[in-house]
Amino acid sequence: MKNDCKICAIKSKAASKLSAEEIEKLSFSCALVKFRKGDSLIRQGTFSTNVAYLRSGLAKVHIAGPYHEQIVRIVNAPSYLGLPTTFGDKINQYSVTVIEAAEVCFIDINAFRYLLKANHDFSYEIMLELCRNELEVFHRCANRTQKQMRGKIADVLIELSERIYNSNIFYIPLTQEDLGNLVDSSRESVSRVLTEFEKDGIIRISGKKIEILNKKSLLMISAKG
Amino acid sequence: MKNDCKICAIKSKAASKLSAEEIEKLSFSCALVKFRKGDSLIRQGTFSTNVAYLRSGLAKVHIAGPYHEQIVRIVNAPSYLGLPTTFGDKINQYSVTVIEAAEVCFIDINAFRYLLKANHDFSYEIMLELCRNELEVFHRCANRTQKQMRGKIADVLIELSERIYNSNIFYIPLTQEDLGNLVDSSRESVSRVLTEFEKDGIIRISGKKIEILNKKSLLMISAKG
DNA sequence: ATTATTTTGTGATATAACTCACATTTTAAT
């Protein structure tokens, strides 16, 4: 399985621009590992010397708040996790947990920095990703604080449907408790809104499966606040 | 005043690592401008081909929410503004407005990218700044959503005192309405908490001047949520 | 298959903060 790393490196969005020598260097310090739902990739407060490259699957970034935990964002492959940590004081500022079976490649921070230095296209790409992250956090923050329940939940459903699954039907990998942590509200309120939406004919739920029947309504509810 | 740019470049945290040739290139595409309180540096929704380098002064980053505007973070010099825009689709995703007299240097995006390419230390520094921004937004987001009024206001006062002014006495450059937009609550609630704190002997207010008398209390209130 | 555990649905009650309203103070403009 370790040999997969080279493939991993080559297949990664960064690698297409790498020289053979660079790939060689990367492959020595990279190990591909498979994870299941619930596994922890990064744990807030711990020391870290790796960047995690999420090659497939889905994960949630979450931080411990003064009261309850808070899910910061849902991350889909491909993306790099733990960048702030590796640039900064090496103490993880957030946790990352798998929510759908994932393949992850841990890249040693020194190899990662070598890559950044050696390959400008790569470092440019990382900057892009960091900028996107920042904007995404902005968006979620505005969502959390300026909308009320219906709007928040509508927004999350749209995000799952569009950004994560690209389909109007999907299996939601989060519990209602998770959803509450994602929009900063209680599990009960999430439940109430979800059944409300179903009664209004906006979505159809059966178990973990959600089907969006009326996206237009969802968009309106999300926009209205 | 235009010649200041070279000084600006040399004095900037990036420049110490630049070659003469690089500084030359930068100075051609850089103009230092002075701004007053209330001036707009970046306007959400507009097209932009510059990175703004805040050399001195204070600014607020804010976005238009579904209902009210929301202040995302307070930025002090030195720092780069508008990075996500220049990497992305060039449409500004947020506004930046001066809240204390500022000197700003607008760096053409092409020159900026040249710098990133030419100088790895510089691009590394930019990545650091992007990471810091992300973590700061995390923090503010948790603050907004998980604490109640007293905690939110305590947190902002601590931030102003520690990160921005480095003093227990400072002149607050924001109106209570601004503070409301910063912590996502109403102007009235801000006022109530502020007078409450004063009655409790935690702060002393006279006009725009705020003195923190009991930082320990503030820290406790902020931490408790 | 059966049991234990986790997740979900829904009512009743409590509460923090918003809104509205208006007086007062402060700041800016002429």
Add this chain to the structure above:
DNA sequence: ATTAAAATGTGAGTTATATCACAAAATAAT
């Protein structure tokens, strides 16, 4: 200095959502 405009203080009523409580359903474990 005088007036206009903006910012602030504070009460009373309203409201969205949290919390508590428990039943039902679904999932996981033996």
